[in-house]
Amino acid sequence: xxxxxxxxxxxxxxxxxxxxxxxxxxxxxxxxxxxxxxxxxxxxxxxxxxxxxxxxxxxxxxxxxxxxxxxxxxxxxxxxxxxxxxxxxxxxxxxxxxxxxxxxxxxxxxxxxxxxxxxxxxxxxxxxxxxxxxxxxxxxxxxxxxxxxxxxxxxxxxxxxxxxxxxxxxxxxxxxxxxxxxxxxxxxxxxxxxxxxxxxxxxxxxxxxxxxxxxxxxxxxxxxxxxxxxxxxxxxxxxxxxxxxxxxxxxxxxxxxxxxxxxxxxxxxxxxxxxxxxxxxxxxxxxxxxxxxxxxxxxxxxxxxxxxxxxxxxxxxxxxxxxxxxxxxxxxxxxxxxxxxxxxxxxxxxxxxxxxxxxxxxxxxxxxxxxxxxxxxxxxxxxxxxxxxxxxxxxxxxxxxxxxxxxxxxxxxxxxxxxxxxxxxxxxxxxxxxxxxxxxxxxxxxxxxxxxxxxxxxxxxxxxxxxxxxxxxxxxxxxxxxxxxxxxxxxxxxxxxxxxxxxxxxxxxxx
Amino acid sequence: xxxxxxxxxxxxxxxxxxxxxxxxxxxxxxxxxxxxxxxxxxxxxxxxxxxxxxxxxxxxxxxxxxxxxxxxxx
Numbered sequence: 001x002x003x004x005x006x007x008x009x010x011x012x013x014x015x016x017x018x019x020x021x022x023x024x025x026x027x028x029x030x031x032x033x034x035x036x037x038x039x040x041x042x043x044x045x046x047x048x049x050x051x052x053x054x055x056x057x058x059x060x061x062x063x064x065x066x067x068x069x070x071x072x073x074x075x076x077x078x079x080x081x082x083x084x085x086x087x088x089x090x091x092x093x094x095x096x097x098x099x100x101x102x103x104x105x106x107x108x109x110x111x112x113x114x115x116x117x118x119x120x121x122x123x124x125x126x127x128x129x130x131x132x133x134x135x136x137x138x139x140x141x142x143x144x145x146x147x148x149x150x151x152x153x154x155x156x157x158x159x160x161x162x163x164x165x166x167x168x169x170x171x172x173x174x175x176x177x178x179x180x181x182x183x184x185x186x187x188x189x190x191x192x193x194x195x196x197x198x199x200x201x202x203x204x205x206x207x208x209x210x211x212x213x214x215x216x217x218x219x220x221x222x223x224x225x226x227x228x229x230x231x232x233x234x235x236x237x238x239x240x241x242x243x244x245x246x247x248x249x250x251x252x253x254x255x256x257x258x259x260x261x262x263x264x265x266x267x268x269x270x271x272x273x274x275x276x277x278x279x280x281x282x283x284x285x286x287x288x289x290x291x292x293x294x295x296x297x298x299x300x301x302x303x304x305x306x307x308x309x310x311x312x313x314x315x316x317x318x319x320x321x322x323x324x325x326x327x328x329x330x331x332x333x334x335x336x337x338x339x340x341x342x343x344x345x346x347x348x349x350x351x352x353x354x355x356x357x358x359x360x361x362x363x364x365x366x367x368x369x370x371x372x373x374x375x376x377x378x379x380x381x382x383x384x385x386x387x388x389x390x391x392x393x394x395x396x397x398x399x400x401x402x403x404x405x406x407x408x409x410x411x412x413x414x415x416x417x418x419x420x421x422x423x424x425x426x427x428x429x430x431x432x433x434x435x436x437x438x439x440x441x442x443x444x445x446x447x448x449x450x451x452x453x454x455x456x457x458x459x460x461x462x463x464x465x466x467x468x469x470x471x472x473x474x475x476x477x478x479x480x481x482x483x484x485x486x487x488x489x490x491x492x493x494x495x496x497x498x499x500x501x502x503x504x505x506x507x508x509x510x511x
Numbered sequence: 512x513x514x515x516x517x518x519x520x521x522x523x524x525x526x527x528x529x530x531x532x533x534x535x536x537x538x539x540x541x542x543x544x545x546x547x548x549x550x551x552x553x554x555x556x557x558x559x560x561x562x563x564x565x566x567x568x569x570x571x572x573x574x575x576x577x578x579x580x581x582x583x584x585x
Contacts, residue, residue, distance in 0.1 A: 186565030293556040
């Protein structure tokens with residue numbers, strides 16, 4: 001009970017506290033719904049109780065602040081319903097709609113005892129946050145920043161933001177390291193939390209580390225998987241999304257979940273959805289480079305071979321053509337040559353024939369002369385024979401006449417006479433032969449002399465030797481009287497004629 | 512042939528040679544050189560795909576010392 005002291009009523013602190021408690025209990029008889037921002041969850045793992053700080057902000061300023069409690073059993077129930085609806089546990093920094101009653105403890109003062117939290121309110125709140133993040137990025141012109149980077153032709157060096165033990169990281173490595181084309185990648189792990197309350201901060205920190213050594217990398221891959229669809233709201237975090245959007249290297253996401261696309265995935269250079277697809281995407285980039293290279297290789301080989309074949313064929317055709325043309329030319333040349341040869345042979349033959357005819361003419365002339373000489377000789381011989389015969393006959397008759405005469409004498413005489421005649425005959429024949437030979441030689445000599453003379457007299461030869469013939473008015477000029485002054489003279493020389501005018505004439509002094 | 516082209520350059524030059532060869536407007540004399548060059552480029556390109564790049568130690572050193580130049584290399 002309060003004391004009375006000099007008109008004053010004095011209460012103890014516990015009396016005041018009890019009074020407040022009683023008043024509050026009387027006034028706030030039932031539970032009520034409150035919307036607030038849960039600044040901090042303040043979960044005490046030992047007891048399992050939570051002591052969230054609740055605030056209300058206006059233009060970023062705190063205008064109200066109240067402590068609150070969630071007892072262990074309530075927290076477990078609420079958390080389960082959050083996981084079910086939001087795929088997120090209850091966490092700091094979200095707006096909540098809570099069901100509570102006023103609680104006043106003399107020891108701990110005023111607080112809200114939270115009995116329930118509506119997860120669907122927070123869901124809308126998360127979605128609103130996500131939209132807000134997107135809107136801010138758009139406003140800052142960052143939404144397409146990372147997408148508009150020009151990536152390396154082949155993304156070969158990758159900074160991986162993941163967890164060593166992540167199933168997603170393991171899937172990624174399996175595809176990348178086990179690719180059957182021999183493509184070699186370089187990747188380095190920058191370990192980070194990938195979900196839940198502190199994931200955004202952790203990932204931002206690793207992005208900042210990667211940025212420091214970004215010249216070693218072609219891209220950043222954020223790889224998560226196998227962790228269910230829980231705690232992904234960090235990927236809607238404005239700061240993380242902004243960091244990704246502004247990152248100087250392409251950021252590729254393979255976060256592996258079945259919920260709506262997060263902001264980080266939307267603004268990343270490429271959202272491959274799962275770690276395996278992310279790896280496939282990188283390999284596809286290699287293919288895009290490798291296939292044209294292989295095609296180039298094939299094209300060059302084929303074209304080169306075809307071209308060489310063409311050239312060879314062309315060369316062969318040319319060689320064939322060349323050969324045939326050459327052969328044709330040769331044949332034509334040979335034909336001409338044969339023609340020339342024939343003409344030459346014919347002319348030679350004709351010349352031979354002409355000269356043979358001349359010869360045979362001379363010969364027959366000579367033969368005729370010889371024959372006439374011979375027949376004359378023969379005639380003389382037969383005449384001699386005849387007279388001899390007559391003599392013999394007369395002798396015979398004479399002998400017969402004198403049969404009884406000296407036969408042997410007769411015979412002797414006959415023989416003597418015969419041998420003498422024989423001798424004479426032989427001499428005659430010999431003389432005849434000599435005469436004939438001499439005659440032919442003389443004739444020949446004469447012919448040669450005549451030919452020489454004729455040749456000497458040929459004016460052409462005279463001209464050749466330097467003599468010339470001068471004509472005046474068509475008459476041969478023999479002395480100066482034939483060439484009056486002013487007359488036109490025509491001088492014939494070996495290869496033509498010279499026309500000249502007479503200037504003057506003078507007589508040569510005879511020696 | 513001594514220059515080491517980046518793979519983008521190598522790739523583009525290769526495509527150029529291929530289109531030239533495909534159009535068939537290269538003389539036989541040139542063809543030989545072009546094919547040699549193409550072979551070199553193909554080798555360069557394929558090397559890029561299959562060679563190992565990246566030095567973990569260097570990256571860690573740079574992360575520790577904070578000496579990253581931040582320059583982009585190809």
